[in-house]
Amino acid sequence: MLQYKELESDKYKDLNEARDLIINAMAETMDLYGLTTSTGRLYATMFFLGEPMTLDQMAGALGMSKTSMSNTARTLLEKKVVDKVWQKGVRKDLYQAEEDFFKTFAEFFCHGWRREMEVNLKAINKAEPIIKELSESDDEEVKKVANSDLEKLDNAKRYYLWLERLVESVESGEIYKYIPKPKRKE
Amino acid sequence: MLQYKELESDKYKDLNEARDLIINAMAETMDLYGLTTSTGRLYATMFFLGEPMTLDQMAGALGMSKTSMSNTARTLLEKKVVDKVWQKGVRKDLYQAEEDFFKTFAEFFCHGWRREMEVNLKAINKAEPIIKELSESDDEEVKKVANSDLEKLDNAKRYYLWLERLVESVESGEIYKYIPKPKRKE
DNA sequence: TAATTTATACAGTTCAAACTGTACAAATTA
């Protein structure tokens, strides 16, 4: 199939310009996913190429050092938006962009939401018994504040319970029963 | 009601320690929302206080400069997780944390998702006609690559259409029909 | 075995963001 080098040919000039419009837009919005512009640009570049890419190709395409590409590629790998692939006879590492946005959506947000739940629930479970004890204090002031805190914690837990359900529904695909994927053309 | 100063009294020592466990956890996970740890810590502090807070109180509570608090409070205001409130006879600006996590969830993600849609769809609408034209090129190679790009763009648009529906459903509260909020105790 | 290729660890540089203190403008009080 198409080798990366060919895209540098002059006849792809217009196509590359059109692609760059979108690559820049994608790179710009990737901050929502905790990625830098550079990292976003690499992903978008790989997304359009559609083929596995080596670190050297990436360095050439973005005009950056191979060391940078090694780090950036690892970031994308950790975020699960690219895969490391293997090809017979190719000694270099190959990375390929995940092209299914529904999948990357699920990976990204579920991972983040789950981390949020875990970290915060862990802290709540540590703090709650202490506050519960204080809510039985003899000091009326302390009691009042502790009870108000307990209510806040209950609300937080209620929210995380809901978030858990949301994550499950996104990961299982149940969400698409409620909010269906638009049909493909034809 | 409870004035901030009182919380510095020794009898609230245990309570403050318990709160700090959660404040630190919340501050740590706020990076998911594009906020720094400091910004997250301020929000969490205000969340627990439950009362409107002045810049001076914030500076005292976090041991940071008033200038920092002014900037950080503005950030929280822009992210819509705190409100500027007014109290009779109080000359200072007052900020109060939004305590409804469901609301902040909706604000945060819908805002982000909408920005992503807008920026990317704008770029797609600019690039697509160019690529469409190239897909009718005489050069078979160019044609092939252009057509592959068009398919990618269609998939992207399909995804953004879905995201739009998701945003609508979160903003309208329709989502809670499918994934209900857990019931409050009692 | 030695020679070559590839990825990455590491050290150094550059740049941007976070924070501070000062100075000032706007509003309030006297």
Added chain:
DNA sequence: TAATTTGTACAGTTTGAACTGTATAAATTA
């Protein structure tokens, strides 16, 4: 009016993140 209070603009400092080039480890080839 002048004196005081409050929030923020601005300039300077510090810190950390992104990136580069070099050196090295690991793997492959000869």
